[in-house]
Each structure stands twice: as structure tokens, then as C-alpha cells.
Amino acid sequence: xxxKQHQWLQRCIDLACAHAGSGKGGPFAALVVKNxxxxxxxxxxxxSTNDPSAHAEVVAIRNACQxxxxxxxxxxxxxxxxxxxxxxxxxxxWARPKAVYFVASREQAAAAGFDDEFIYExxxxxxNQRHIPFVHQPLASANHPFEHWCNCCTKQAY
Numbered sequence: 140x141x142x143k144q145h146q147w148l149q150r151c152i153d154l155a156c157a158h159a160g161s162g163k164g165g166p167f168a169a170l171v172v173k174n175x176x177x178x179x180x181x182x183x184x185x186x187s188t189n190d191p192s193a194h195a196e197v198v199a200i201r202n203a204c205q206x207x208x209x210x211x212x213x214x215x216x217x218x219x220x221x222x223x224x225x226x227x228x229x230x231x232x233w234a235r236p237k238a239v240y241f242v243a244s245r246e247q248a249a250a251a252g253f254d255d256e257f258i259y260e261x262x263x264x265x266x267n268q269r270h271i272p273f274v275h276q277p278l279a280s281a282n283h284p285f286e287h288w289c290n291c292c293t294k295q296a297y
Contacts, residue, residue, distance in 0.1 A: 140240075147172060147218040148242050154182055155195070155220040163187035165253065167195040169219040171203035171212060171236070178215070179203035195219065196227040200234050212236040221248050225258045 140148075147170055154168030164183035171179040181198030185191055196219055204210055215236045221243040223231060231239060245255055257270075266273030 143175065144218070144240060147177065148220075148240060150177075150180075151218050151220040152242060154180065158182040164193065165195075166251070167220050169195040169199040169217060171199050171215050171217055173203075173207075173212075173215045178206050192226065194224060194227050196223050197230050200230055204234070210234070216240065221245070221253075224253075224255045225262060 151168045151170060155166045158164060158168060159166035164185045164187055167183040169181050170177050179199050179202035181195045181200070181202055183195045184193035184198055196217060199217065200212065203212055203215065210233075212234045215234075217231060217236050217239045219239065219241040222241045222245040223239065224245070248254070249256065261269050261271075266275065
């Protein structure tokens, strides 16, 4: 780890600590860095926005994408105060940064009451075996949105 990476990770910890006492969300923070510059920050805003997707990494990614005018984080790195949860992991893979660096482990988060193990277990189960059933209901028109997408001339590839 170089000095800049250490500073960015410490910034995540400092933001997470400050945010923890604010009552606005959980003790998590993240940064998006491009070409050696912090282009976006995010803190957990779940409780203040009543948005279960407003995790620090998601907020930082949303802010970075708005700033960059892109849905992808080409040549960006994400720094986080904690190992990203399964939801954030999915968002990170869709955003396609070149690397993710984090400080605390998911086990440390679990010890503080932020345990994602249940989600990791549920992901590997068939939809009908999950705690919240996921039921496939096929319709003859299921492919229509995909066909429309494939035939559309104004799309951008993901």
C-alpha cells in the first residue's frame, strides 16, 4: 500500500466515524478515485433516506457516475471502510472499477451487528428454497424487452 492509498483508506475510516454519530446511517464510508484524485465520496444513508440500497459504496458510485457522466467507473478505484456487502459487490461489478480496497472485514462488521452471512447463504439456494421465495413465472412475452433492446439503434452496451 502506498501513502496515497493509506490516506484514502484513512479518509474512509474518518468519514465512517463521523457519520456513525450523525444518526443518518450506519458507520460506513467509501471513496471513488480516478487518476489519483478523489472524485466522489459516500456514506451510508439507509436510515436517513429510508433507502435500503443507500450503502456507502452505492452512494459513492452514484456520485462518481454522475460526475463522470457514465454508468461505468473506467480506470477508477473504490476505497471503503469495510468489505462490501453482497448488494454492493453486485453494484461494483456492474460499475467495473479496476480495483477495490477496504479496511474492515465482513467478520468485523458482523461483530458490530452488520451480518451479511444470511445473504451469502441465500444466494446459493434455489429461488423456491430461499427465506423469501423467488418464483419464476414465465410468460410468452418474456423475451419481448430483450428483443426490443437488441433491435434498438440507440442502446449502449453494458
